[in-house]
Amino acid sequence: MDDLLNEALDAATASGASYADARGVDIDAESLTVKGPRVEALDRSSSVGFGVRVVVDGAWGFAASPRLDRDEASRVALTAVEVARASATANTNLVELVPEPAHRATWSTPVDIDPFEVPTEKKVALLASAAEEMEKVPGVRFGRGSMDLLKQRTWFVSSEGSDIDQTIVHTGTGIDAVAVSEGDLQQRSFPGSFRGHFEAGGYEIVEGLELVENSQRTAEEAVALLQAPECPSTSTTLVLDGHQVMLQVHESVGHPTELDRILGMEAAFAGTSFVGIGDLGHLRYGSELVNITSDATVEGGLGTYAYDDEGVAAQRVNLVTDGILTGFQTSRETAAAIGADRSNGTMRAEGWENFALIRMPNINLLPGEGSFEDLLADVDEGIYMATNKSWSIDDKRKNFQFGCEIAWEIKNGRIGRMLKNPRYTGITPVFWGSCDQVAGPEEWKVWGTPNCGKGQPGQTMRVGHGTSPARFRNVSTGFAQ
């Protein structure tokens, strides 16, 4: 692959590119879904190809192909140059990139057990065992288990001398039970919704999750939700579990602090941000307990790597410090646009065929103090919501409505009766301003979401979020009117 990529670089620079990079990607994936005793889907997939990104006449061009031969490498590079020249005809501003040292490195996700070497029969048996256990619970329509494995090798070379070879391995698995009665459908998942828990690493992640051991409780909760009262529409104290805090951080901190959104580059599709460039160092984003980092170096995250997809070294950046906005997620181009010295390394592309965008690596709410029980202890009356179910937020990332699978009343510091269809709504800085406790390191965990969409053509990215449960005061639940 290195030879092919260097051929592309040579062709691009010889044709007038002032900057060029070429990225080869080879992906192997396995996806398995078991419903009850039956295998519903079992798929192995592979995809390999390369993309060439150039700056010509101060404008971007990109072309990509799955054909792996040197003639194609030259052809694709020349196409990228042609595309950039076309871009330049409509542009008045010139692309500028902040400097980044050339890197020559090899890096891999630490893996104990290669998940692709584990026999398929073993994986099927584990998921079927959990799914069948769930289906034993009266009232369950079906139990389901899933497993998703990814191994991606990326080669990156640039006209500035970088030559990087990275391999990441991600493993995800989970179970869910669905109960249906008289037009009401309720679902419970473990350890998280939308195909479970995802982490960087190997099959050891699956072995540590105790899917079968948690299947009966998961199913019983799905059935119990059918009889539970609706979560009320009220203003109350809200405690969120780590999984829902993950979603809250993702939508209301991760996306609004992407500098391409702030600069209007995503305006037509994903939207912009309520955050402005001038807010840096001033905007009160949340209470003093809110500390949030963008961290591509944390162990186990889906956004953990050594270099991003424009060859910038992975970093940890403070986005919110003691409640004040202190950072953005940047690229070499957007960092230059705000006068920063260096990108903080958040450019990533899905596969070989896409132009890299600013994508969250691991956006983490740093732990505070105390246990989950301590969060409850100070609540006379409130609601505890767990496991994300739905999400929607406006085009500036301010007005949101999020839903969870399950909730419980909190009365006098203790968990009370179960509630169904819990939803809450808020305005981003007001909501984070109402945070009065984040649980401590003992409750902190790095979650992964493998399905973050952004860009045109649409790209799906895998991102991580380290969170612990947290408490918020005076939150509107149900449907605020």
Next chain:
Amino acid sequence: MSPSEQAVAAGELPLSQDEAEHAAGAILDIAGADGVEVVVAASRSGVTRFANSQIIQNTVRSELRAYVRIAVGQKLASATTNQLDAAHMQKAANQALEAARASREDPDFPGLPEAREFGSAPALMRYDALTAVATPAQRADAVAAILRATEGASAAGVFETSSHAYALLSSTGMRCYDAFTRGVMTCLADNGDATGWGEDSSHALADVDYEEGARRALDKAQEGRGAIDMDPGTYRVVLEPPAVAMLIDYLSYAGFGAKQVLEGESFLEALAGQQVADPAVTIADDVAYPGSVGIGFDFEGVPRRRVAVIDKGVATGPVSDTRTARKLGGATTGHFSGSDEFGPYAGNVVLEAGDRSDEELLGSVDDGLLVTRFHYVNVLDRPETLLTGMTRDGTFRIRKGERAEPVHNFRFTQSVLKALASVEGIGRDLRAFAPEFGSFGSTVAPSLAVGEFRFTSRTSH
């Protein structure tokens, strides 16, 4: 040379039928398999993306996928590769075979469809050679025209041209091939105080009126200046086609498929045969409808039939594939999505036209709201078809049948079926929309006047 080979040679089509047959032919009789099915999908696309009235990303890419599905008795598995040479196809076939052997018996698997039962699906060929060969310079020229038309505002959007080809071959004799092209423009105009929206798409680039779309975006933004707060609540609304398209897309996603019926997720499980919408409302999946863009067969090679999921207000669907049709006791409608996990899918939804002009729809509302489009819609409750999302890029008060002052955006929380039950008028002009995600499918929608639509909160812009 066959016609598709000639088109490939001319740089128009990304894949010929002969190429697909050659790639698949090597593995259709692999030893140890009782059934083999190969879908080959190829595309070539150019997407020119602009923001802040500059081209910010500009991409050209070729993509290729071969999906190999193998049955060993009642066991089933699949493997995918993006290389069509014999070695990679053989590797994919071996992976699928090995996985199928390691899988479990599936009593619901009806076997691969047989050509003698389903015949050969006719190709729709919603395909335009000029669109297929559009160059980066043509796209940049179009963007330059959009930027001129939106001068005075900051413009953002895409201009996209693409060509797509699909072939399906199986050991049971299925042979299908179809191709389509697409031209898409979107434009958001931001004048610093308000935003407006315009978009257009067609299988033929010549029919995409990008300058008119840009002007519409600019006009909307200008008319949106000075928006004021308005209380959330339940209002009569006129929904413009982009807003209607998003609602019916999510309605389809929430419950038009037979697997969703079988699993209790769809409104069709409880309401089939009942009046669920105003009698003027017919929503069908119809890939052959004027304005629809897609292929004439599903991902098991069965011809895609028109299915009126809601016919004159009565729930009559769902769409099905061979697996779910057998469980429901009927014939497949030709809507296999390619995934038994996801089930059949209605990807070419059409809300049929009514008889009202846009002015008449507006004129029918004494006091209400005009919605240009929605943003970040999501499903809250599938059986209830309850959705939430935001308005954006042009929300206005309607007073005495006329568009009045602009208002800040709202969050809606609304059952789509309940909204359709209160429809008071349907526009006669249909617009076609490319999918928000991916390249497969399309939506065709008119404007709607709706009697009750619930807004549950608002934002400050």
